[in-house]
Amino acid sequence: MKDKFTATWVSHTSISDYLRCPxxxxxxxxxxxxxxxxxxxxxxxxxxxxxxxxxxxxxxxxxxxxxxxxxxxxxxxxxxxxxxxxxxxxxxxxxxxxxxxxxxxxxxxxxxxxxxxLARLSVKLKQDFLYYWLSEDENLILCGKIDWLEYLKEINAVHIIDFKTSKKEENPNSLQLPIYYLLAKNCQTRPIEKLSYWYLEYDTLPTRMDLPELDTANSKVLEIARKIKLARKLENFNCPxxxxxxxxxxxxxxxxxxxxxxxxxxxxxxxxxxxxxxxxxxxxxxxxxx
Ligand code: SF4
Structure with missing residues (x-):
């Protein structure tokens, strides 16, 4: 049942932690x-x-x-x-x-x-910290913070940008952009035109990435969120x-x-x-x- 205070909250960071090891x-x-x-x-x-x-x-x-x-x-x-x-x-x-x-x-x-x-229009949402019900029935919430939302005025759409300060490129299987995509889809109203990483150490512009497929992104995140919820319920976090x-x-x-x-x-x-x-x-x- 839907209850913000007892819900299992998952984010890109906590999902990455769980995927690395419970x-x-x-x-x-x-x-x-x-x-x-x-x-x-x-x-x-x-x-x-x-x-x-x-x-x-x-x-x-x-x-x-x-x-x-x-x-x-x-x-x-x-x-x-x-x-x-x-x-x-x-x-x-x-x-x-x-x-x-x-x-x-x-x-x-x-x-x-x-x-x-960064010199063009941006969208400032009311709240920096975004969250929505990934599943109301299962009491699961997806949350996170998007670094930058560029406003594309001509088409009234947004461009999600994630700043990277690491020397390493993000793993192509990372769920980071799919999660930001889901958050932006569910927490603001404009269509999402573009998604990019901006590697600040060596790039002078953001690198555009493919837009994820919405249903696939949702299913992947939901599946891991369910596992996390179960692990928390069973208190099963042993070192494998x-x-x-x-x-x-x-x-x-x-x-x-x-x-x-x-x-x-x-x-x-x-x-x-x-x-x-x-x-x-x-x-x-x-x-x-x-
Ligand atoms: S040491 Fe064990 S518990 Fe810690 S991350 Fe490695 S496998 Fe997981």
């Missing part, structure tokens, strides 16, 4: 620190870079088109960066922080030189590799063993710093969790 999903999405009931998050340079860049670029959509670049995004980046400096951003050394920050500035310089869709484990959740297990250093708190998470040798996943985590 225990990985449990550690990131269910486990809570005894101390204050917050979830755990490991800070890392890649995650900090992604978060800072997203905050600066997404903030631009709040500003009218003609004034969007009146204040340099690099100036804004400097302000935002304060939140991610030092151990709070997962930086083991000052050198690593300077290097990462410079990468961010380079990305923003590229955007300022080639603003493309037994005690040996695999690299995907070793960093989180290290936090549970008390090997991390708590460096701060966000609204929903306790933020932990791990030494590089403990944080084997550092280079894999390239995007912010929304």
């Amino acid at each position: 225990r990985s999903y449990y550690l990131k999405n269910i486990y809570k620190d005894r101390e204050n009931g917050k979830k755990i998050q490991i800070v890392s340079p890649a995650l900090s870079l992604g978060s800072a860049i997203h905050e600066v670029l997404e903030g631009l959509s709040q500003i009218p088109t003609q004034k969007r670049f009146d204040i340099s995004p690099i100036v804004k980046f400097e302000t935002v960066w304060v939140k991610f400096s030092g151990k709070l951003g997962g930086f083991p050394t000052e050198e690593k922080e300077i290097q990462t920050k410079e990468r961010g500035k380079q990305m923003l310089r590229k955007v300022m030189d080639n603003p493309g869709p 590799s037994g005690k040996k484990g695999c690299p995907a959740c070793q960093s989180l297990e290290a936090i549970l063993r008390g090997e991390g250093e708590k460096v701060g708190e966000s609204e929903r998470h306790n933020l932990y710093y791990l030494t590089r040798e403990n944080n084997k996943q550092e280079e894999e985590i390239e995007e912010m969790i929304l």
